[in-house]
Amino acid sequence: MSVQETIFTSELAARFDKLVTIYPLRRSALVPMLLYAQDEKGYLSDEVITEIAQRIGITELDTRNVISYYSLLRTQPAGRYHVQVCTNISCMLRGANEIFDHCKKTLGIGNKQTTPDGMFSLEEVECIGACSWGPAAQVNYDYYENLTPEELDKVLEKCRASVVQEGKGSQA
Amino acid sequence: MANLVSHPDVVPLLSMRFGKGASALDRYLELEGYQSARKALEMGPEWIISEMKASGLRGRGGAGFPTGMKWSFVPKQSEKPKYVLVNGDESEPGTCKDRLIFEHDPHSVIEGTIIAGLAISAKMGFIYLRGEYRYLLKIIERAIEDAYAKGFLGKNIFGSGRDFDIVSHTGAGAYEVGEESALMESLEGKRGIPRIRPPFPAVVGLYGGPTVINNAETIATVPHVLRIGSAEYAKLGSERNGGTRLFCLSGHVQRPGVYELPMGYNLKKMIYEVAGGIPGGKQLKAVVPGGSSTPVLLPSEIDIGMDFDQVAKAGSMLGSGGVVVLDESVCMVEFALRTIKFYQHESCGWCIPCREGTDWLKKTLTRFHSGGGVNKDIDNIKYLAENMLGKTFCPLGDAAAMPTIAFIKKFRKEFEDHLDGKPCPYAHTAESVLV
Numbered sequence: 001m002s003v004q005e006t007i008f009t010s011e012l013a014a015r016f017d018k019l020v021t022i023y024p025l026r027r028s029a030l031v032p033m034l035l036y037a038q039d040e041k042g043y044l045s046d047e048v049i050t051e052i053a054q055r056i057g058i059t060e061l062d063t064r065n066v067i068s069y070y071s072l073l074r075t076q077p078a079g080r081y082h083v084q085v086c087t088n089i090s091c092m093l094r095g096a097n098e099i100f101d102h103c104k105k106t107l108g109i110g111n112k113q114t115t116p117d118g119m120f121s122l123e124e125v126e127c128i129g130a131c132s133w134g135p136a137a138q139v140n141y142d143y144y145e146n147l148t149p150e151e152l153d154k155v156l157e158k159c160r161a162s163v164v165q166e167g168k169g170s171q172a
Numbered sequence: 173m174a175n176l177v178s179h180p181d182v183v184p185l186l187s188m189r190f191g192k193g194a195s196a197l198d199r200y201l202e203l204e205g206y207q208s209a210r211k212a213l214e215m216g217p218e219w220i221i222s223e224m225k226a227s228g229l230r231g232r233g234g235a236g237f238p239t240g241m242k243w244s245f246v247p248k249q250s251e252k253p254k255y256v257l258v259n260g261d262e263s264e265p266g267t268c269k270d271r272l273i274f275e276h277d278p279h280s281v282i283e284g285t286i287i288a289g290l291a292i293s294a295k296m297g298f299i300y301l302r303g304e305y306r307y308l309l310k311i312i313e314r315a316i317e318d319a320y321a322k323g324f325l326g327k328n329i330f331g332s333g334r335d336f337d338i339v340s341h342t343g344a345g346a347y348e349v350g351e352e353s354a355l356m357e358s359l360e361g362k363r364g365i366p367r368i369r370p371p372f373p374a375v376v377g378l379y380g381g382p383t384v385i386n387n388a389e390t391i392a393t394v395p396h397v398l399r400i401g402s403a404e405y406a407k408l409g410s411e412r413n414g415g416t417r418l419f420c421l422s423g424h425v426q427r428p429g430v431y432e433l434p435m436g437y438n439l440k441k442m443i444y445e446v447a448g449g450i451p452g453g454k455q456l457k458a459v460v461p462g463g464s465s466t467p468v469l470l471p472s473e474i475d476i477g478m479d480f481d482q483v484a485k486a487g488s489m490l491g492s493g494g495v496v497v498l499d500e501s502v503c504m505v506e507f508a509l510r511t512i513k514f515y516q517h518e519s520c521g522w523c524i525p526c527r528e529g530t531d532w533l534k535k536t537l538t539r540f541h542s543g544g545g546v547n548k549d550i551d552n553i554k555y556l557a558e559n560m561l562g563k564t565f566c567p568l569g570d571a572a573a574m575p576t577i578a579f580i581k582k583f584r585k586e587f588e589d590h591l592d593g594k595p596c597p598y599a600h601t602a603e604s605v606l607v
Contacts, residue, residue: 022339023339024253024296024379025360025361025379027360027361027362028341028359028360028361029361030361031341031342031343031344031358031361032341032342032344034344035303035342035344056361065363066361066362066363068363069346069363069364069520070303070343070344070345070346071344071345071346072303072304072344072345073344073345087510088265088464088510088514089265089266089423089460089464089496089507089510089511089514090265090266090422090423090494090496092507092510093422093423093424093496093497093498093502094422094423094428126263126265126347126514126517126518127263127264127265127266127267127347127464127514128304129262129263129267129268129270129271129302129304129305130268130271131265131266131267131268131420131422131428131494131496132268132420132421132422132428132429132430133268133428134422134428138304141304141306141307142307143307
């Protein structure tokens with residue numbers, strides 16, 4: 001099934017065209033496509049779901065049904081930097097709850113909330129596979145390990161700084 | 173980047189290329205890479221399977237099923253295509269070993285997949301990575317591309333006249349997908365709901381074809397077994413538990429980390445010598461020996477060899493090799509609650525005993541930990557958990573029930589100390605809010 005007018009960048013559209021052909025069943029491409037679409041668009045909007053359902057050849061309802069199962073997939077925007085703090089057992093034993101608490105205070109938001117400027121969102125997550133290097137967090141896909149509140153502040157500062165940097169770049 | 177630690181007792185077999193730049197194909201080839209695949213092509217499927225059986229290698233995902241035996245269950249003749257599926261959905265709390273393999277030695281996973289494919293005469297393999305491991309997906313995608321470019325994958329691999337393709341695949345966040353049948357559902361683009369068995373995947377698996385599903389560590393071990401020979405490999409471990417494995421030490425130890433140690437290595441020694449013991453002069457309180465779903469062990473129970481049989485004999489499981497160490501400051505009720513919160517969050521809801529059981533356990537433990545518990549709750553928690561055992565399609569129900577039962581059985585007094593509005597006797601700084 002070809003899509004005449006895509007809402008994605010031409011790179012991603014080309015990637016999707018290929019992705020649906022590499023599996024014995026077209027539908028196998030669904031979950032990766034949803035995740036890559038989310039990476040580009042920030043979240044799975046109605047338009048994203050419509051196009052992906054069409055590309056795979058399934059209903060939108062079926063697509064939403066799959067989305068609701070996977071914890072990384074979201075149908076609402078998150079912050080530019082999505083801070084995911086693991087509080088599962090290994091991280092908890094090394095102070096993850098304090099790290100999460102520190103995030104709440106520093107960012108002034110609660111679990112699954114976004115700062116008013118859209119810069120940060122915060123989520124308490126389950127094990128991210130950093131148990132021996134806990135407490136750990138992911139900001140978008142990047143791992144930060146052996147965290148202390150001070151280290152975490154540095155990470156957040158880095159995020160803010162890179163936005164400022166990008167802003168300067170676009171002015172130049 | 174996840175750091176590596178070492179200790180004189182470490183046996184670097186699976187980890188021999190870690191930290192040596194082996195994600196680059198040329199470097200992998202310099203370090204004896206792809207020799208086992210060539211040998212496997214020369215010797216044929218029966219030899220491969222007999223070597224795997226003789227090696228004593230058992231599944232590193234947690235169940236410990238003999239790998240060679242698993243491969244031998246795949247029918248020789250099949251109308252439908254056969255597949256190899258590598259499980260890199262590592263999500264069991266306490267487990268962070270597959271990450272290191274993909275990061276440092278992605279070609280060993282590719283080579284192991286090719287060998288598994290040759291053993292069962294499959295033409296296609298899939299490497300499934302959890303969605304959170306995006307940086308590893310890039311590494312494995314690059315490695316696969318390089319292997320295609322060299323002619324190690326695709327048509328006529330190694331000039332043998334045989335074809336083999338590998339597709340890497342990302343999940344999107346789901347613990348349950350680490351279970352084999354849910355993994356297949358997920359790869360087919362669906363919710364990761366488990367399938368009833370029989371039929372087993374070896375007969376009816378991915379896309380309805382016979383499928384071998386192995387943990388990433390198991391698959392990465394395969395080339396090493398053929399490289400050093402099954403007898404040598406078996407000798408490294410203990411009886412009926414061949415080789416080495418990556419143990420992930422976490423929690424209250426001086427030197428947490430992932431250590432490759434022989435199967436059967438003493439748990440007490442692992443904690444006190446390899447990982448340097450408990451920090452701050454505190455006493456050991458408990459050990460979760462193989463990921464969060466394995467029953468907790470008391471300090472008096474840890475003088476055991478870490479292999480599937482010895483840990484089972486001690487009343488727990490070797491599981492995924494995630495050793496979580498707890499010192500005396502830990503409130504076991506809080507620890508039990510955090511464990512059950514995880515399973516409640518991850519239950520897919522397909523099987524009622526798991527869906528309802530984890531939910532009620534969470535509710536009861538939450539109330540209990542906040543001081544609202546009464547005496548009969550303790551037996552109720554145990555009763556709820558016992559009624560989940562063996563009543564679900566996939567082992568998630570058991571994984572939630574088994575540790576809960578052990579917490580009550582071994583730390584009943586701590587539960588009693590929380591009764592009738594008494595505040596938790598342990599210090600708390602912040603509460604987990606996950607719901």
